[in-house]
Each structure stands twice: as structure tokens, then as C-alpha cells.
Amino acid sequence: MVKSILSIALFGLSAGVVKAQDTLLVQGTTPALYISHVVKKGENFYSLSRAYGVPPKEIAAANKITMDHGLQLGHQLHIPLTNANFSQKADASGTPVYHKVSEKETLYRVSVNYNKVPLDNIRQWNSFQGDGLKKDSYIIVGYLKGGSGATVAAPAPAPAPRKEVVKNEPKEQTPPAEPVTPPATEAPRKEVKKEAEARPVTDTPETAPAPAPAPKPAAPVVASGDFEKLYDQQTSGGKKATTEKGPGTWFKSNAVGKYYALHNTAARGTIIKVTNPLNGKAIYAKVLDVIPQMKSNAGLIIKLSDGAMQALGTTDARFYCELSYDN
Structure with missing residues (x-):
């Protein structure tokens, strides 16, 4: 008994x-x-x-x-x-x-x-x-197929790390949030013309014509460097990095020169190093939110902005990648 x-x-x-x-x-x-x-x-x-x-x-x-x-x-x-x-x-x-x-x-x-x-x-x-x-x-x-009363999926236990997942679950259109970056919203609108050459990324429709000629050639270098420095700070030069391997995909983004990501366990603001093992290319992307829980996202470990995907040198709808980040 x-x-x-x-x-x-x-x-x-x-x-x-x-x-x-x-x-x-x-x-x-x-x-x-x-x-x-x-x-x-x-x-x-x-x-x-x-x-x-x-x-x-x-x-x-x-x-x-x-x-x-x-x-x-x-x-x-x-x-x-x-x-x-x-x-x-x-x-x-x-x-x-x-x-x-x-x-x-x-x-x-x-x-x-x-x-x-x-x-x-x-x-x-x-x-x-x-x-x-x-x-x-x-x-x-x-x-x-999940067992009785249980769902087995390494990438699927997304809701646990953050309570706000429930609010974002119905929205597949999470990407609109990624252009809202701290540098753009904090800059005074009156000084935009003076800073147009130094700040290629702006979210304000009225000022879009002024910085338009400058962003494309300069932004990728600056953004990548900024995120790489943050990654080194967060992971102590890679010593505290958590690694993860699996399939990824992409979403369309309006951001120019910076790479963004959706990830299930890394906190918002975390910088993730993403490597394409097929060609050795790597980029640094900032986490905006979790991956929406939908059938089309099953099994994914990350969703990257389209600019990040292009920088990794892949055009596949799904691609295998390796992640490194502070968790």
C-alpha cells in the first residue's frame, strides 16, 4: 500500500x-x-x-x-x-x-x-x-504528438519565462514593435535636422525625408558594432554565454541597419549572437519579444528581422542556426 x-x-x-x-x-x-x-x-x-x-x-x-x-x-x-x-x-x-x-x-x-x-x-x-x-x-x-495531458517540445515552453506572453499570443504582427528603439524616441524632434547625419534611424514620419539619403551606407556598421559591444558586456566576452541550436525563420521589419529578434527565453533587450554554420557568417540581434505561439512557429528557436537574415547569407524560409546569449 x-x-x-x-x-x-x-x-x-x-x-x-x-x-x-x-x-x-x-x-x-x-x-x-x-x-x-x-x-x-x-x-x-x-x-x-x-x-x-x-x-x-x-x-x-x-x-x-x-x-x-x-x-x-x-x-x-x-x-x-x-x-x-x-x-x-x-x-x-x-x-x-x-x-x-x-x-x-x-x-x-x-x-x-x-x-x-x-x-x-x-x-x-x-x-x-x-x-x-x-x-x-x-x-x-x-x-x-503530445502525450496525454503533456506537450513535449524544447522550443515550446515559451510562456514560462515571461508573464506578458499571454498578452502577445494572439498577435502575429509583433514586428511593428521592433522599430521603436530607445535612441529614436528619446531624441528631441526639433533637433532632428541637426542630427540627421549622425542618426540615420528615425521613426518620425515628418522627418523621414531629411535622413533618407544617409542611413543605408552607414547604419549597418554602427548598429552591428553597438550590439556586439552590448553582447560582450552581457556575456563577459562570451564566458557566460548560453548556446542553442535549431531552426529559425524571419519576419519583415522596417528597421534599417539594426537586427532584431523574437526569442522564447531571453529577456527583452538581450543581444543574441546568431551564426549560420553553413557559411560561418554571424550577426548580433536585439530581442524584442517572444515568438507568438502559432502552428507555423512550432519548433522555432528564433525569428529574425529580414535584414538579419540577409546578413547571414540565407534565403530559405527556415534555416538552421546557432545562438549564443546571456540567459
Whole structure:
């Protein structure tokens, strides 16, 4: 009786503890597909079952251990991907599961390896046409459906860090907020003409014609330098930086010469260093708000202003990137 009560209590306490990795990567080949999970403090078979939508016994069987054996901290588990918790339908939703493209790999080969998922579904999920794939890029091959009462997604626990997320959830048009930067609003309007050459970025419609000729050539250098200095201050030269890897996308911005971002955990005003591992290019972007919780944003770790995306040298709707910031 006492053992049963303790099991129920432990199950309740650990149900909310499970947290998947930053990006869920599919492993294995049809029909034995799985994702990896590193056991963390407080996790057990039941909490993993709720998070990944797989019965506890199936998790134990997939890892050739018994329920009585328990889980070891730091141990890497195989979480089976079955029809119960993994969907590859065209209208699938949930947490995206990715495949890392190897050299000379084709879209057809990816389809065959992962349950012969229709090629059109892969193109739709990743917003691209044709069959060409880039080495080391990440593409969605299906979606992990949440367990009963739990949603598993590393990028998804966005609401927790900030209370104001609730106010911003319905708004996909968050970008209009990014042009409102402290330097522009604090400058006296009467002195705009005098400072036109020194301040290329302005939000005031009446004064727009005066600074128009100057901003484009000078702003990128100044803005990048300012944000890079702030990044060094916030991270103590990169020593206190938190790293994150995963897919990103972009939004249209009216800001000139400065790069902005939407991120789920970094506080507003945080400067994030964003690197494109495909070409080594990096930019520094200022966090304006969180990523709106919408189906189209599922699995994203960052949304960048269009100017930042261009500076990274990518034109893809979704692109893989590496982040570094103070958290």
C-alpha cells in the first residue's frame, strides 16, 4: 500500500519535469524509428510516458531494461516513434522531428528511411520545392504528438519565462514593435535636422525625408558594432554565454541597419549572437519579444528581422542556426 502511494506521488511530481532536447532528431530506420532522451533529475518511466505519448513498458522494452530497474541520471534512452505518438500526415501538428542531411543524400532516400513519408509532405513542412538537399541542413520528417495531458517540445515552453506572453499570443504582427528603439524616441524632434547625419534611424514620419539619403551606407556598421559591444558586456566576452541550436525563420521589419529578434527565453533587450554554420557568417540581434505561439512557429528557436537574415547569407524560409546569449 505504501509503495503504491509513493509511486503515485512520484508520478505526480515528475509529470511536469520532462523536457525534451532543443531539437528532436529522428534516428534509426523504418520500422524502428526513435529519438534520444538524456535522463534528468526527477524523471521516471511515467513522466517520460506522459511527455512522449509512449506507454512506460514500451520505453523500458525499447531500452532492454525493466520497470523495476529504474532510470539512471544522465543515461541516454531510446524513445520509440510509433503510430501512437508520431504523425507524418500532411496536416500533422505537434513538435517537429528533424533529420540531419548527410552528404549526397536525396529527398527520396529520406522518404524511404522514414516510413516512406510522401515527398510532398516533406516539401510542405519545410517550405521548399524540388528534391535538392544541403549537407548538414535539418529538415522536418514528421511531428511528435503530445502525450496525454503533456506537450513535449524544447522550443515550446515559451510562456514560462515571461508573464506578458499571454498578452502577445494572439498577435502575429509583433514586428511593428521592433522599430521603436530607445535612441529614436528619446531624441528631441526639433533637433532632428541637426542630427540627421549622425542618426540615420528615425521613426518620425515628418522627418523621414531629411535622413533618407544617409542611413543605408552607414547604419549597418554602427548598429552591428553597438550590439556586439552590448553582447560582450552581457556575456563577459562570451564566458557566460548560453548556446542553442535549431531552426529559425524571419519576419519583415522596417528597421534599417539594426537586427532584431523574437526569442522564447531571453529577456527583452538581450543581444543574441546568431551564426549560420553553413557559411560561418554571424550577426548580433536585439530581442524584442517572444515568438507568438502559432502552428507555423512550432519548433522555432528564433525569428529574425529580414535584414538579419540577409546578413547571414540565407534565403530559405527556415534555416538552421546557432545562438549564443546571456540567459
